[in-house]
Amino acid sequence: MVAKAHIDQLLDGPRLNDNDSAALVQLVQQMTVCEVTLRQLNYDSDLNSCRTIETIVRRLPSELRFKLADEAAIITRSSREPQFADLTRFVEERADNASLRYGIDALQDNLERLYQQDFIDAGTIKVNKMFVGDHQAIGLVETSLRLSDGHHEVARPWRPGFFLSPDNRSVAQGRLYVLRQRLMKGGELAQHYSHVMGGYISRGHAELVFEDGxxxxxxxxxxxxxxxxxxxxxxxxxxxxxxxxxxxxxxxRLLSGSYPTSSLVSVLLRFRQGKTAVMVDIEAMFHQVRVPDKNCDALTFLWWTNAGMQGSPTE
Structure with missing residues (x-):
């Protein structure tokens, strides 16, 4: 039943549109999770059926289907039939390129929003009306804020009746396996990534989940x-x-609250109010703010404790 559910999820998905980078990345994550799960259940042969492969291929954009046909012809000339692993590798390579383009596009959008926020004309600045959710978010933050060991601690502003289940570990684990393949191809990238993760643990920004939690x-x-x-x-x-x-x-599942960032105009005007201007840069500022233990469950992530990224990941 588990094997069939994973395969059906791949086969029943919608057809991908051209240039839909996010959907392509999501597809390769689903394929990786499915392949790993069925291999553990000794059902990986079910993935190599013609029906399974052809149905997934039909979900791909037309441009990728043409490129896949060329690769399939090369594999066939080597006296073997294309398998699910070949399809996964093909989609993964395209997803890596698409993920890079998708990240650049998202970064460009964020920069444009930042510039629009910073260069608003003073005559167009309006006071945003605060809604009920904004007041609730600010109230939850203010009532939970406290100083703990030199760090501010604040609770997450959950929406009323928040509910995060069902367990999404399969999604996070699938993306982690895709990430591992990318890191292993990236030379020193894997070493840098592990170093940053280790820094989170050593500085107390994150901690291992023990058996009792x-x-x-x-x-x-x-x-x-x-x-x-x-x-x-x-x-x-x-x-x-x-x-x-x-x-x-x-x-x-979180209340967003109002947008507190000051405009560039207001910042420049405040520079004229005193004789001296002071600018502060706090290292890892967002990681310096802690959350209560009861909120940590919603911020769980997976990683390996060994340098080779082998075996099962740790929470």
């Missing part, structure tokens, strides 16, 4: 590297709080 059903956050375009050695790990499973994500 977490007490509640955890929500697993997928993650991937973000490289500085001018300095490839400068790596940050992005935890995808918008990743959905069963139409739920961490982001849509």
């Amino acid at each position: 977490p007490a509640n059903c955890p929500w697993y956050l997928p993650h991937h590297p973000v490289l500085h375009p001018a300095d490839p050695q400068k790596l940050r790990i992005f935890f995808d709080c918008a990743a959905k499973y069963a139409d739920k994500s961490l982001n849509n």
Whole structure:
């Protein structure tokens, strides 16, 4: 039943549109999870059926189907039939390129929004009306805020009656396996990524989950590297709080509150109010803010404790 459910999920999915990078990345994640799961159940031969492969191929955009046909012809000339692993490798290579383009497009969108926010004319600045959810979010943050060992601690502003189950570990684990394949191909990228992860543990920004926890059903956050375009050695790990499973994500279970960022105009005007201006840069600022233990279950992620990224990942 488990094997059939994983295969049906692949076969029943919608056809991918051209240039839909996010959907292509999601497909290869599903294929990787399916392949790993069925291999563990000794049902991996079911993936190599003509019906399974042909149905997945029909989901691909027409451009990719033409390219896949060329690769399938090369495989056939080597006296063997194309298998599911060949299809996964093909989609994964295209997903890597698509993921890079998708990340660049998302970064460009974020930069445009930032510039639009910073260069609003003073005459067009309006006071945003606060809604009920905004007041609730601010109230939850203010009532839970406290200082703990020199760090601010604040609870997550959950929506009323929030509910994050079912268990999304399969999604996070599938994306982790795709990430591992990318890191192993990236030379020093794997070493840098492991170093940053180790820094989270050593600085207390994250901690291992022991056998007696977490007490509640955890929500697993997928993650991937973000490289500085001018300095490839400068790596940050992005935890995808918008990743959905069963139409739920961490982001849509939180109250967003109002947008507190000051406009560039107001910042420049404040520079004229005093004799001296001070600018502060806090290292790893967002990681310096802690959350209560009862909220940690919703911020669980997977990684390996060994340098070779082998075996089962650890929470």
